Amino acid sequence: MISVEEARAYILRYFKPLETEYVSPDEALDRILSEDIVAPLAVPPHDNSAMDGYAVRAQDIAGASAQNPIRLNVVADLAAGYMSDVAVTTGAAIRIMTGAPLPPGADTVVRFEETSEAVSQKATGKGNPFVEILSAPKRGDNVRRAGEDVRAGEIILPKGSKLRPPEIGLLASVGCARVPVHRQPRVAILATGDELAEVDEPLAPGKIRSSNEYANAAAVIKAGGIPIRLGIARDNLEDLTRKIRAGIDAGADLFITSAGVSVGDYDIVKDVLNREGAMHFWQVNMKPGKPLAFGLIGAMPLLGLPGNPVSAIISFETFARPAILTMLGRTKFARPYVTAMLQDRAENNAGRRNYIRVHVARNDAGEYIATTTGEQGSGILTSLSRANGLLEMPPDVLAYKPGERVKITMLDYPEEN
């Protein structure tokens, strides 16, 4: 048996970030930047007004108040999007809207509310030849400075950044129309087994539904990859060989099979994989899971997951997800964790690293509590479905007792009320 860490380290040596592709900011959500993004210009590009009001010279309105209004001549009216071709000279003001570039000569903006326009809640002063200023804001008040968000030439987002909605907005704000990101990995998915029936076909005696290919495809999407479904290969040389070669022809970056990689003479999956590529067949010190295949078919890495549905999902989580994240350009793979008080006994009688399915929620005091979700067999998908976290028990830990504080790896985050 090899350890989870040994198997993962071996596998990850075969993966690196994929090449750069350029996408629109519309398509860049959740992708990883493959290059630093340098701002070609400042944001905002001009000093501009933070308020609707009057652009003035601070020295002209020193001492202004409701009792001591200062009257200025309104020489222009300026909307956002337009440069003023008139300057603010001594005794003058320009009526200005939020976002409009500050006119030459002005250094301060007085809000409507602090002028004679305040009589109405709605701004109605347009066209008046003068305005009375009723307060004396400091020089620079209500002015947003050019470059206050981004300076020209600044790296706004370093290589490796994950692009969330704020980053998408930031990229658009500096005019980055072609965003350099790592290509998404294409992941071929093949189910194997004579016992498998398609999800929508009649279920003949002795058969079960093919479910791993659906769970694997969903997990590929969730990790950021693009699944390529190859369907089911039957347990015979011809069908297996044909479908594995189809995966190679599909130009995938990773090939994932399920079932057929443990001891058993009907598992001709191993024979075909050995014939088509250079494979390892491991027993990994984990539960659920244990049988795992990894190697190269031509130049394409192939990961053979076990056939039991929970084993397949936990093995995907442990080995395939880090490989996909690596190809996307991510350097950290660990899921978030919480420390929770265990509500019931968790046992490890396998002598392997045991991943116990738990549900984590907060109690009334706001502390996390973790409850095991029932039968922990490798075929019991319902108990994984009820779980949002995994309690990892090292091979030498036989039990955790109720009341123990344990670290839970979260697959999903606990819902808050």
Next chain:
Amino acid sequence: MISVEEARAYILRYFKPLETEYVSPDEALDRILSEDIVAPLAVPPHDNSAMDGYAVRAQDIAGASAQNPIRLNVVADLAAGYMSDVAVTTGAAIRIMTGAPLPPGADTVVRFEETSEAVSQKATGKGNPFVEILSAPKRGDNVRRAGEDVRAGEIILPKGSKLRPPEIGLLASVGCARVPVHRQPRVAILATGDELAEVDEPLAPGKIRSSNEYANAAAVIKAGGIPIRLGIARDNLEDLTRKIRAGIDAGADLFITSAGVSVGDYDIVKDVLNREGAMHFWQVNMKPGKPLAFGLIGAMPLLGLPGNPVSAIISFETFARPAILTMLGRTKFARPYVTAMLQDRAENNAGRRNYIRVHVARNDAGEYIATTTGEQGSGILTSLSRANGLLEMPPDVLAYKPGERVKITMLDYPEEN
């Protein structure tokens, strides 16, 4: 001014879960079930072997050991996917592969490792007329019972369940080829303003890049909706009216505009919205944010976000995201939170609910620490980009001091090493 809670409660009254649509398990990831899913059959459908080995009658092998091997006649060889047409009678065994239905008469499986096939690591006993049993497992050992994961008629996933990879696998395992989920909301997005330039056009003096529509579209996708981009409407009656009507014609479930909803006579957005629908123009007691419009244009709810980029994103998060999640069938909207030690001073001088941008990470002791990410102005997108969480300061809290333990709403989860 109205409170965040009042505005949100008012808005959410206009939304309910959208109607059911039926999708393949392939398309169901992250969707919300609109109906309970009842299993039409048990999973697994038959008692079956959990191991490669020999199906036997426990009473025939009582007392078997390496010193006292018990010889059985091998009467058949059974692969997964096939029913045995031969029964296991007294003194007989059937060689059986993992997953194969337990043959009639058998009640127990003895693993290869505990039989005379153990001499080879690879199973080589096929075709032998007899086998020696070298241990005496209990009756029922190495047998997976029919229905141990799912019983026929059981609700495997209740209405309201979010479909993650395990649930997708579970749906496939019970043959649910058409999954009932709430339809994804279509969200029309319109930017407004004469100052806005497209991301890829030359930037004329006085103009800024249109970025809110990109951030909003990304946030719609992230929340589970489908964005419909309507582009930029200029600040004139004709263009605004035309583009707002285009949003109605697009059959959106929610219409989101940005900018033009605060006081200011160039903001003819308000005039057009009032003419086309029944709108409220609020000042919400929050920062960033404050101006917010909400109402109906025909039968379609319209949410008018402020124009400053950070105000737009925080207002989307506060009002649009819960509306989208409601339409998807979610009943809980709260982001996860953590309790973190604040590293630096956070001030609230606005008398409004202040959303301070912070970055949360663990220190060496595994505790969360929160650091403010710089300038907190409503136009400073870079400081939101550096943040993974928000520290909400109530209107009456003037400051949090370094070292205080504060609750942080997480937009993203902190990365673990």
